[in-house]
Amino acid sequence: MDTEKSQEFHVQGRRDFVKQSSMIAGSLLAMPILSKAASFEGSGNAGVIKIALIGCGGRGTGAATQALKTKENVQLVAMADAFPDRLKDSYDNIKEALGDKADRVAVPEKNKFIGFDAYKEAIALADVVILATPPGFRPIHFEEAVKQGKHIFMEKPVATDPAGVKRVLEAAAVANTKKLNVVVGLQRRYQNSYRELYKRFQDGIIGDITSIQVWWNQGDLWVKPRKPEYTEMEYQMRNWYYFNWLCGDHIVEQHIHNIDVGNWFKNDTPATASGMGGRAVRTGKEYGEIYDHHYVEYRYADGVVMNSQCRHWKAAASKVDEEIVGTKGRIYCDRAQIVDAKGKVIYQFEKKGNENNPYQTEHDELFAAIAKGEYKYSDALRGAQATMSAILGRMATYSGQVIHWDKALDSGLDLHPKTYAFDAAPPIVPGADGLYPYAKPGITKYVG
Numbered sequence: 001m002d003t004e005k006s007q008e009f010h011v012q013g014r015r016d017f018v019k020q021s022s023m024i025a026g027s028l029l030a031m032p033i034l035s036k037a038a039s040f041e042g043s044g045n046a047g048v049i050k051i052a053l054i055g056c057g058g059r060g061t062g063a064a065t066q067a068l069k070t071k072e073n074v075q076l077v078a079m080a081d082a083f084p085d086r087l088k089d090s091y092d093n094i095k096e097a098l099g100d101k102a103d104r105v106a107v108p109e110k111n112k113f114i115g116f117d118a119y120k121e122a123i124a125l126a127d128v129v130i131l132a133t134p135p136g137f138r139p140i141h142f143e144e145a146v147k148q149g150k151h152i153f154m155e156k157p158v159a160t161d162p163a164g165v166k167r168v169l170e171a172a173a174v175a176n177t178k179k180l181n182v183v184v185g186l187q188r189r190y191q192n193s194y195r196e197l198y199k200r201f202q203d204g205i206i207g208d209i210t211s212i213q214v215w216w217n218q219g220d221l222w223v224k225p226r227k228p229e230y231t232e233m234e235y236q237m238r239n240w241y242y243f244n245w246l247c248g249d250h251i252v253e254q255h256i257h258n259i260d261v262g263n264w265f266k267n268d269t270p271a272t273a274s275g276m277g278g279r280a281v282r283t284g285k286e287y288g289e290i291y292d293h294h295y296v297e298y299r300y301a302d303g304v305v306m307n308s309q310c311r312h313w314k315a316a317a318s319k320v321d322e323e324i325v326g327t328k329g330r331i332y333c334d335r336a337q338i339v340d341a342k343g344k345v346i347y348q349f350e351k352k353g354n355e356n357n358p359y360q361t362e363h364d365e366l367f368a369a370i371a372k373g374e375y376k377y378s379d380a381l382r383g384a385q386a387t388m389s390a391i392l393g394r395m396a397t398y399s400g401q402v403i404h405w406d407k408a409l410d411s412g413l414d415l416h417p418k419t420y421a422f423d424a425a426p427p428i429v430p431g432a433d434g435l436y437p438y439a440k441p442g443i444t445k446y447v448g
Helices: 012-028 058-068 084-104 117-124 135-146 162-177 192-202 232-238 256-265 358-372 382-398 405-410
Strands: 050-054 072-083 112-114 128-131 151-154 182-184 207-219 272-278 295-298 307-311 319-326 329-332 337-340 345-348
Touching: 050 058, 050 117, 058 072, 058 084, 058 128, 058 358, 072 084, 084 112, 112 117, 117 135, 128 135, 128 358, 135 151, 135 162, 135 358, 151 358, 151 382, 162 382, 162 405, 182 358, 182 382, 192 256, 192 329, 207 256, 256 307, 256 319, 256 382, 272 382, 295 382, 382 405
Parallel strands: 050 072, 050 128, 072 112, 128 151, 151 182, 207 307
Antiparallel strands: 207 319, 272 295, 295 307, 319 329, 329 337, 337 345
C-alpha cells in the first residue's frame, strides 16, 4: 500500500516560484515602516507586545522562552496545544527558564486553550504568534495568523506536502501586503559565522559554485510509547515524528536546515531530485512510516549538483554540515572556514567571542523590528522554498524516480486527514501485525 498518491493540481512552476521569492524579499527594502500606531517603542505598559504560543512541545517552549528573553516589552498572554499536559509542562518550564523575568508570563487559565481548534482563540489575543506545533499543522496555523493580521515566528518546515506549501505561499503573499513580519526558524540565516561566510562568498572568494555537499547524519531520536487509552490519532499526534502527515520524514523536519544553506548560497532551488533511501535499522512498528536514511542528488537548472545525505543510525558516524565548492576554493560551514583551490586557509571566522546563539538572534531581530514598527522580515517564501526542496527529495527516495520541481509542486499531493479529531481516522493506520505501510522505491508512484 502506498502512503502517498499523486494527483493533478496546477500551481506556479519553479522559475516563477524563485522569481516571486526574490521579488518579495527585495520589496522589503522599499517598504515604508508601519504606521506610528503600530509601533510599540517607548509606549510603556500600554505598548506591551503580546505573544501567543501555538504548540507547547520542546521547540515551542524554547521559542517562547527566547522571545520573552528579548529586550523588548513583551508578555506571553495565551497558549494553545492539543494536550493539556503539554501545555502545563510548557508553562512551568518557561517560567522557570525566565528566572527574574518570569512575570513576562501572564497567561491566566482562561487563556490556556486545548484542542485542534485552540489556535484560533489564542491567536486572537496576541500581536505576535509563535507557531511550533508538529509541522503538518503549520499551513493552517499560518493562514489563520495572517488572516488575523499578526506578526509571526514559525518553525521549520512550513509544510509536509506540496498542497501545504501552496497554502503557505498564498498566505505569504497576503502577509506581504499586510506588512506582517514573518521569521522562519532556519536559524543558520541568523548565525554570525554563516552570515560572514556568505558575505565573502558574495564577494567572489570561491568563484562560481561547482557543487554542494550537505549532511544531517546522527543517531536515533525519541520514541513515545503507545498507551492503551490512546486512540490511533492521539498515538500519532504524540509520536508525531514518525508520520509523514505530521512530520514529513526527517529529510523534511531536520535536513531542511542543510538543504536551505545550499539553496541560500546557490540563490536557487533544485530543478530535479533523484536518490535512494529506506529502513535499514529502524524497522519496528514504533517507527511509523518514515525512512531511517536518504541520499538525494539535487540538480539545479544550470547543472550544479547538491549531494544530500541524512540518516538516523545508532552508533554510526555523525555529521551535520555543509560544504560549498567553487572554481577558486571551498567553504566548510561548520568549521566556518574558507580555503583556496590548493587547500590553503584564506578565511577563518573565529567563533570564540564572536559566534552568537542564532535561535535567540531570530527573536531579538524580529521583536526589535516589531517594537519599532518596522517591516523587515519576510521569511515565509524562502521557508517554503526550503520545505519544497526537502519534500522533492523525499518523493525521489520514496519512489526511486527522478522528480521534477514543477510537476511535484503541481501534483497537489495532500497527506492530511479530512477531519482533525481524536476519534477520527488518521490518513495512515497500522496493519494487523501492527506495522505501518511505507513507501517502496519502484512501487510507490509519483509524477516524474
